[in-house]
Amino acid sequence: MPAAVEFRSVRSTEEAVASLSEHGSDACVIAGGTDVMMQYARHELSPAVFVHIEGIKELTNAQRDGSLRLGALVTHRHLADDPVIRTGHPALAEAAATVGGWQTQGVGTLGGNLCNASPAADTAPPLLVADATVELCGPRGIRRVPLEEFFLGRRHVDRRPEELLTGVEAAPLGPRQAEVYLKVGRRGGMVVAVAGLAARLSFDEQGVIAAARLAVCSVGPTPLRVRPAEEALLGLCPSGRMTDDGYTALEEAIAALSGAVSPIDDVRSSAAYRRAVLPRLLRRSVEVCRAAVRAGISQDDLS
């Protein structure tokens, strides 16, 4: 028989931090439980205490005041449906809408998706291109960590045992910017990513890429921002017919992207297939962002 586990439901951040401080690494936070329950059933976890945080109301809100602030308990369904998020962070809304099915989206949380630190976490690439920062609350106060530094390895994040992830802050789309999240899976829906790519691109008045942020998931041990590929995209002429220079820039970006990732063979895909789809995702992301800015679907026009 497995050892008895205490299940402690808390109602405030302070109560959660007190419980985590009391039990340290013997405690396991449980939010929606969509990852934790599977891992517990597979005997990958054996905590003494589950600290159940779903009842902390203050962590369920999404607020926009310049930047976007998302409580850790905001669900995928909330991310997918909220008009403010769909406008200012369309890639995040698109990503959340692809997480599992309706049941998973209804209870699975943003904080859980990030803290679970799966290489395939769908919300990570859109938040990486939005320069997101995570907020961690511990007994000594608040600590803020850029999301890019939060992922340390597969299932390993920069969170101390006594800390609770309380929220995420992200920069919304700016003028002449567009973004997209593209996901490849074995089926059309309810499926973990074989590869995912988020792009946030800025275009100048001539339609040349003036700034680029790219991030990927499921092609390495952690979700990853791909700065060399971003630099290579700068100056890419986004007109329908690529100039020689533009074509070269895109090819350089594809090569830089390929050099930055380290995919593996697993049950969902071969490493070779993952490598093969990345160039298509990058090309497609440029086309989608270019079309969105041309059509005026950028933050400056919507606000």
Ligand SMILES: Cc1cc2nc3c(=O)[nH]c(=O)nc-3n(C[C@H](O)[C@H](O)[C@H](O)COP(=O)(O)OP(=O)(O)OC[C@H]3O[C@@H](n4cnc5c(N)ncnc54)[C@H](O)[C@@H]3O)c2cc1C
């Ligand atoms: C059928 C199914 C399909 C899925 N499909 C996808 C998919 O397509 N894409 C995808 O990315 N994921 C997918 N998932 C994984 C999962 O649903 C998400 O990762 C979800 O966001 C996890 O949130 P949760 O609230 O359920 O986390 P939990 O299971 O409660 O927790 C996950 C981890 O985070 C920790 N944790 C949770 N909240 C906090 C916090 N606030 N502070 C500190 N630590 C915390 C927990 O201790 C645990 O280690 C799927 C899961 C299932 C069961």
